[in-house]
Amino acid sequence: MKKLTILVDMDDTIEQLLNAWIAAVNSKFGTAVTYDDIKSWDVSEAFPGLSRSDVYDVIMEDDFWDSVEPVPGAAEALRRFMDEGHRVYIVTATPYQSVKPKMEKHLFRYFPFLSWDQVIITSNKHLIAGDVLIDDGVHNLTGGVYRKILMDSANNRAFDTSGTDITRVMDWDEAVKAVEAMAAEE
Numbered sequence: 421m422k423k424l425t426i427l428v429d430m431d432d433t434i435e436q437l438l439n440a441w442i443a444a445v446n447s448k449f450g451t452a453v454t455y456d457d458i459k460s461w462d463v464s465e466a467f468p469g470l471s472r473s474d475v476y477d478v479i480m481e482d483d484f485w486d487s488v489e490p491v492p493g494a495a496e497a498l499r500r501f502m503d504e505g506h507r508v509y510i511v512t513a514t515p516y517q518s519v520k521p522k523m524e525k526h527l528f529r530y531f532p533f534l535s536w537d538q539v540i541i542t543s544n545k546h547l548i549a550g551d552v553l554i555d556d557g558v559h560n561l562t563g564g565v566y567r568k569i570l571m572d573s574a575n576n577r578a579f580d581t582s583g584t585d586i587t588r589v590m591d592w593d594e595a596v597k598a599v600e601a602m603a604a605e606e
């Protein structure tokens with residue numbers, strides 16, 4: 421089996437940012453938006469009565485990250501990749517203000533087998549050279565030098581992968597199968 425450099429997004433790939441975000445905005449402003457109401461990358465579009473900063477300021481509060489849950493199966497999958505000898509890097513385009521709470525309150529809490537030298541903070545994932553990127557952001561997968569696995573998420577349901585080089589997976593079981601199939605090639 422080929423040993424791969426596997427790049428893995430954080431938000432809505434290994435943790436459920438959207439669910440926690442929607443709950444926090446609903447609780448602060450009395451709205452009743454659900455996960456399936458999120459139709460695009462700009463989450464504020466699902467909250468027509470609120471400004472963009474009303475919606476985006478919520479996730480900049482340090483204690484927000486206490487409420488973010490991991491995606492089921494993500495920790496087991498990353499652990500398995502590492503046990504198989506692959507190199508795993510978390511690649512996140514998070515704002516600098518969120519880095520500390522996001523690492524302490526989420527990544528190293530729920531993924532304690534990962535270390536800081538496996539984390540890449542960047543505003544441009546296209547510049548990161550790995551064998552494959554697993555990400556829910558279509559914009560990170562159109563372009564880039566890596567193979568592309570799209571983690572299904574409310575924000576990307578409208579994107580049709582047919583005719584593209586992007587493979588959509590519905591959960592971490594499917595992501596593991598897709599990566600292991602790549603590792604088994606050639």
Ligand SMILES: [Mg+2]
Nearest residue numbers: 429431432556
């Ligand atoms: Mg993401």
